[in-house]
Amino acid sequence: MKITYLTLSLFSSLVVMGLKSETMNKEPVAFDTTQIDRSVLPCNNFYRHANGNWIDKNPVPTTESRWSCFNVLTKENEAKLQTILEEVIKGKHKKGTTHQLISDFYKSALDSAEREKTGLAPLQTILKKIVSAGSKSDLVNLYPQLLQMGVRIPLSVYISRDRKNSEQYITSISQSGIGLPNRDYYLKKDEKFEKIREQYVDHINVIMALAGFEPISGQAILSLETKIATAQWSITEQRDPYKTYNKKATKLVADHYPMVNLIGLLEGIRLSDAQDIIVGQPTYFENLNKIIEETSLNDWKSYHIWHFLGSFASHINDAFEEEDFRFYSTILRGTKEMKPRKERILNTINGMLGEPMGQLFVAKYFPESAKMYISSMIENLRSAYRESIMNLRWMGDTTKQKALKKLETFTYKVGYPDEWKDYSKLEIKKKGYLQNVINTRIFGYKFMTNKLGKPVDKKEWGMSPQTVNAYYSSSGNEIVFPAGLLQPPFFHISFDDAINYGGIGGVIGHEFTHGFDDQGSKFDGEGNLSNWWTDADRERFGALTKRLAEQYSGYEPLPGMYINGEMTLGENIADLGGLTLAFAALKKQLAGKEPGLIDDYNWQQRFYLGWANVWKQTIREDELKNRLITDVHSPGEYRVLGPLANIKEFGNAFGCKDCKMQKPEAEMIKIW
Ligand SMILES: [Zn+2]
Structure with missing residues (x-):
């Protein structure tokens, strides 16, 4: 432990010296106390206490559906990327x-x-093929082209690491094919969703009309998509890595769902070598086979025309783009107006050429020093995790040894990839924007399908480096922190340790804990789905997580709309574990030292302020409704209140007694 501490201190002082000159004029503020709402006691609602004034002063901008630290930082990154674009274009x-x-x-x-x-010129060839299809199999034969162009069809085909053999890639098929955010939008009976469905029909008809088709097929398309949605599995069902792992010989699967013409499809996307395939949701494909059979050729044609146009709507021309925005951003998410054109373009390029843009971003804006500091922080978290596992009361020794083994095999990536993806074969021209979009999509799809049969590329990143986010990969057993996130308010070398550990430290702990959440814990250190638990320990773990799911299912962010505690369980376990471990890691970092008060707050209090700060947000009601049924993360407020209800140290830090926010000590849930 000592060595870790010394190394870390050494890094810190070196790094601060190295960085001073870059940031001399604008040292960022670690925690801005003017955002605090002192009329709310920390022990009554800490989220509101820490952020209330910020929330009141930061209504959601008209061009956004929610506003949070993530958005603010993303905007700052976008400004940097825009500078890069303006330079590059010269x-x-x-x-x-x-x-x-x-x-x-x-x-x-x-x-x-x-x-x-x-206009539609680059789309005409395929559009004509859909229109002139003489049979359903003519349509199904277009699936390979549509898939590669990123157009929605009733199934997706992708390559990923095999969940039971992480050293190999494998082909999977999964449910897909609906234009509303998820199946609930088709099946919920209440007025709000009925209204959305009506507006969806209108939207389809408008898009059809813009392309010169008779605007009459919206209702039939909605009926067809409702059948597809009914056959689909819910997000909660899909979180089960065993139920969604149905590996079979490709030939058998193809025979089983003849209407899909799986063999033809795989040939069309150069995956004829796929001997085995994983079927994500077998009952869905049984039903899809029937739905293809029972639905008229005409309705299927309309369906494919709609999704083909819809897929490119935001790129075709102004009229299409505005209509796409009207439905998907305004009606579904409450966003009032479009971002300025240049910002939209930047978002498109950043989304499509994520790594190339990221390469220029990190070269110009990412200090290497941050990489070292974060790496040592990760090791501090790992060591806190180690101690926590050893001291767990609910877990027996046999499972503990396995958990520790998994913990030691976690790898991490910080900042940006060691090797950049090769884009040199991608054809991009000065003229022909829509064709550039199509080429980039096809390039991306081919990049993925090319992986089959090759050794697993462990250096690959699943997120571009300028992204304000982080992830855990169960197949790689790795945690990844892109450069875009490693900035204020999550982290800065000049911040006090308490704020850094409450911010990025909590995020690191969160990602670590994903390896031990209700799903991640089913994978071993090699990234394979395998049970390393004793039955008794698994049962105790299940009982604890069930209680956490119940806690969150009791939160009602909107009248009548509750958090889905099952759907958000993995994230909530990660928040609770992450925050607990980050606090333990901070104590290690301080090694008995008592830093003085800053702005009248001691280091324990500042740690929790750091966590609350990164989850502050304002959100439009439509967007909140949308997220409550589509997002596996709880809303920002509950990412603060939910874990803190269970953390005794928080109550101690603020002297809470019998407070509203915390459970009685005997009822507090401690998992990791
Ligand atoms: Zn997460």
């Missing part, structure tokens, strides 16, 4: 280079006159 670049791709994509997007003139 130069002359060799074909196939990162700069050429970005520069020409940007030029093509800025040329709005050309976009209006081109």
